[in-house]
Amino acid sequence: MKTLQEIQAEVVEDFSMYDEWLDKYEYLIDLGRRLEPFPEELKTEDRLIKGCQSRVWLDTTVEGERLFFRADSDAIITKGIISLLVGVYSGRTAREIAEDDFSFVERLGLRENLSPTRANGLASMIATIRETARKHC
Amino acid sequence: MMQVEKIRQEFPELGEQVYGKPLVYLDNAATSQRPRSVIRKWTEMSERRNANLHRAVHRIADLATTEYEATRDAVRAYLNAEYREEIIFTSGATASINLVAFSFGEAFVREGDEILVSEAEHHSDIVPWQMLCQRKGAVLKVLPVDDSGRLCTEQLPALLTPRTKLLCVAHISNVLGIVNPVKEIVNICHSNNCKVLVDGAQGIVHQRVDVRELGCDFYVFSGHKVYAAPGTGVLYGRRELLEQMPPYMGGGEMIGTVRWTGTTYAPLPQKFEAGTQNIAGTPTLRLALEMAAQMRESGAEQELDRVKSFLFKQLQDNPKIRLYGVPDSLEQKIPLFSFSVEHCHHEDLALILDKMGIAVRSGQMCAEPLMDRFGVTGMLRVSLAPYNTMAEAEYFMESLARAVKMLEG
Ligand SMILES: Cc1ncc(COP(=O)(O)O)c(C=O)c1O
Numbered sequence: 001m002k003t004l005q006e007i008q009a010e011v012v013e014d015f016s017m018y019d020e021w022l023d024k025y026e027y028l029i030d031l032g033r034r035l036e037p038f039p040e041e042l043k044t045e046d047r048l049i050k051g052c053q054s055r056v057w058l059d060t061t062v063e064g065e066r067l068f069f070r071a072d073s074d075a076i077i078t079k080g081i082i083s084l085l086v087g088v089y090s091g092r093t094a095r096e097i098a099e100d101d102f103s104f105v106e107r108l109g110l111r112e113n114l115s116p117t118r119a120n121g122l123a124s125m126i127a128t129i130r131e132t133a134r135k136h137c
Numbered sequence: 138m139m140q141v142e143k144i145r146q147e148f149p150e151l152g153e154q155v156y157g158k159p160l161v162y163l164d165n166a167a168t169s170q171r172p173r174s175v176i177r178k179w180t181e182m183s184e185r186r187n188a189n190l191h192r193a194v195h196r197i198a199d200l201a202t203t204e205y206e207a208t209r210d211a212v213r214a215y216l217n218a219e220y221r222e223e224i225i226f227t228s229g230a231t232a233s234i235n236l237v238a239f240s241f242g243e244a245f246v247r248e249g250d251e252i253l254v255s256e257a258e259h260h261s262d263i264v265p266w267q268m269l270c271q272r273k274g275a276v277l278k279v280l281p282v283d284d285s286g287r288l289c290t291e292q293l294p295a296l297l298t299p300r301t302k303l304l305c306v307a308h309i310s311n312v313l314g315i316v317n318p319v320k321e322i323v324n325i326c327h328s329n330n331c332k333v334l335v336d337g338a339q340g341i342v343h344q345r346v347d348v349r350e351l352g353c354d355f356y357v358f359s360g361h362k363v364y365a366a367p368g369t370g371v372l373y374g375r376r377e378l379l380e381q382m383p384p385y386m387g388g389g390e391m392i393g394t395v396r397w398t399g400t401t402y403a404p405l406p407q408k409f410e411a412g413t414q415n416i417a418g419t420p421t422l423r424l425a426l427e428m429a430a431q432m433r434e435s436g437a438e439q440e441l442d443r444v445k446s447f448l449f450k451q452l453q454d455n456p457k458i459r460l461y462g463v464p465d466s467l468e469q470k471i472p473l474f475s476f477s478v479e480h481c482h483h484e485d486l487a488l489i490l491d492k493m494g495i496a497v498r499s500g501q502m503c504a505e506p507l508m509d510r511f512g513v514t515g516m517l518r519v520s521l522a523p524y525n526t527m528a529e530a531e532y533f534m535e536s537l538a539r540a541v542k543m544l545e546g
Contacts, residue, residue: 021156021492026543029485033546053484053500055514074514075482076544077489 004096007088008104015084015108028080035083038072049124054078056125060132065093067133071125078122081110089129097133102126140437145524147172147428158494161529166311166339166473166520167498168361174424179366182417190414191390191407204420209406211423212371215430216356217347220376222405226419229370230338231261233357234305236372236409237334238265240382241303241355245332248274251301253331255280255288255317256510257310260503262336266305280306282510286313286462290322297329304333308340308356312504312516313462314473316340323352332378338362342429342522343438343471348373365425366418372409379405386411437523444521444530445472451534452476457541461511472521475502478537481544483517489540495533 002010018024042059049056054075061068069090073079088104089097105126145151148170153160162170188198190205205226213221227233246252252266256279270277278296281289288306297304304326309316319335326333334355340346341358348356355378360369374382384391384402388411393401402408432438449467452460457479464470477483487499498518501508508515519533 022489022543025489025492029543029546053487053515054482075484077485 004088004092004100008107011084011088012104012107025077028077028083030080031083032073032076032079035072035079035086036070038070042070043072049128054122056082056122058125058128060129062094062136065095065136066091067094067097067129067136069129073122081122082125084108085126085129094133094136097129098137102130140435141440141524141526144432144435144437145526147174148524149173149176151524155494155496156492161495161525161532163519163521163525163529163533164496164498165342165522165525166362166518168367169342169364169522170524171364171366171421172424172428174428175365175421178421178424179417182420186420187416190416201416205414205416208420208423211426215346215426216371216373217349218373219349223373223376223379225372225374225379225406225409226414227357227370227372228368228415229359229361230336230357231359231370233355233370233372234261234334234336235265236385237355237357237374238269239385240409241332241378242269242273244382246273246275246302249300250275251278251298252276253278253280253296253301253304255306255310256282257286257288257313257504257507258305258307259311259336259338260505261338262305262307262334263506275302276300279506280304282313282507285464286310286315287464288315288317288322290318290325293322293325294329297326297331299330301326301329301331304331305336306333307336307338308346309343309471309473310462310504310507311339311473312475312502312507312518314339314471314475314520315462315464316344316469316471319351319353327352339471339473345430345433354378360418360422360425363425364428366415366421368415369418369422371422376405379409384408384411388412390414432523440527441472441521441523441525444525444527445470447527448472448474448519448521448530448534461516472525473518474520475516475518477513477516478541481541483515485544486517486537486540489543490533490536493536493539495536497533 018027043057047057047059049058054073057072059070069086071082071086073082150170186201186204188201190202209221209224212224218224252270252275254263254266266277280293280296283289306317308319323333332354335353337356337358342363354375356373358371361367391403391408391411393403452458452474458476460476483499487497490497500515502518
């Protein structure tokens with residue numbers, strides 16, 4: 001199995017192929033469309049991360065040491081980014097996630113979409129993933 | 138056309154590039170750009186007029202105080218207020234409203250009294266009233282808007298009771314962009330002994346405001362939305378009311394004498410200007426209001442009317458677009474359009490437009506109750522100033538179409 005760092009490097013490399021912003025967004029929109037459907041019945045208040053912009057739903061399941069994430073958003077670009085995050089973190093151990101510094105998010109160059117200073121569900125999603133991981137270490 | 142180009146030269150930020158594209162700034166309702174005259178005054182106040190106000194006898198303090206008080210006279214004249222002491226400087230519309238919510242509340246609001254606010258208010262004109270009602274055991278009531286975004290003024294008489302102490306309404310909502318019939322509202326309220334606060338954050342920008350003609354008791358606005366420095370703002374209040382209201386904050390400058398046995402307060406306006414004021418910022422208000430008047434008089438606002446009609450028609454005629462705030466006649470609308478596009482999330486649209494160099498607003502726009510009213514989680518908003526051009530409006534419409542196409546796939 002690839003390490004968390006290896007997977008992150010791959011994701012960053014894939015993403016850096018696109019020079020133009022609009023191409024990046026096309027790519028994210030495509031990923032967003034192909035994200036595994038999120039069951040409607042899981043769209044509950046306690047899974048909702050409410051931001052001023054898009055809404056994000058995050059569902060976590062724990063199997064032994066490993067955490068599995070499913071997520072959704074009402075905005076498609078956010079959904080694309082969710083797809084990247086879920087692809088990287090879902091199925092990893094709580095310890096791996098808790099020890100990660102999440103700097104790969106910055107290497108993606110999506111800072112403005114992920115900045116905690118923006119009232120954005122995505123930043124809270126990352127915070128929630130980290131917190132959940134810490135709790136399960 | 139020449140006119141607008143000349144005006145643009147006065148606003149340095151408009152020459153900026155974002156992502157290698159010329160900035161198209163269509164988020165003026167959030168904050169407007171600043172002209173060189175304002176920036177110059179701001180700098181001058183820091184470089185050559187920096188001293189604390191009112192307090193010292195030295196030369197620089199005198200110059201600073203003169204600038205500050207001349208600004209009060211200019212704002213008084215601009216608003217056609219009767220007395221200079223009716224102009225209180227604050228840090229913005231929010232601070233002005235909180236001041237009234239506290240001080241008017243202390244003086245006039247008792248348990249069981251009512252405050253009425255419109256459904257289209259900015260959070261700044263909702264939350265302070267909720268806090269007041271909580272503090273006093275008063276009741277907050279809501280004057281609704283209809284599906285087109287028009288304020289249901291006809292329901293006002295039925296909502297007013299002998300216990301309604303104050304009605305709070307935006308001159309122009311920051312989401313709907315429709316000029317509310319403030320004069321008519323004031324007449325109805327006053328004949329019921331109810332005072333009126335007008336949130337003029339957007340109302341001050343595109344038209345001359347005459348507080349005596351409007352007849353309102355309070356009128357508030359922020360400097361930064363009308364070309365002045367941020368952290369500046371105005372509260373106009375009728376003298377008779379301000380005199381009966383206790384101070385909001387205690388501190389330096391707002392006092393008569395201070396003794397351990399008790400303190401007396403300074404007369405208006407200092408009673409409401411505790412502590413060191415925005416010495417460098419406030420004087421920019423005078424230049425900013427001059428710029429606003431100049432743009433109206435030079436014909437730039439008329440040119441803007443053409444741009445407004447163009448955008449209105451484009452947005453209104455597109456079956457995929459739902460426009461919020463549709464006036465009976467376009468004269469009642471400022472160049473501010475909030476809308477949503479079928480199957481497209483406002484955040485996605487705003488992100489894509491941003492990368493095309495266009496700054497727009499998206500989200501709840503600090504008006505969550507209004508979002509709920511229209512059953513949406515957010516909207517997209519473009520808001521224009523007289524320095525925006527027809528070319529920019531056309532580029533925006535093309536870019537929007539492109540963004541929609543990307544999202545529709
Ligand atoms: C109608 C309205 N009221 C109040 C405000 C609050 O203004 P400020 O944040 O400058 O105090 C705004 C600005 O967003 C507004 O548009």
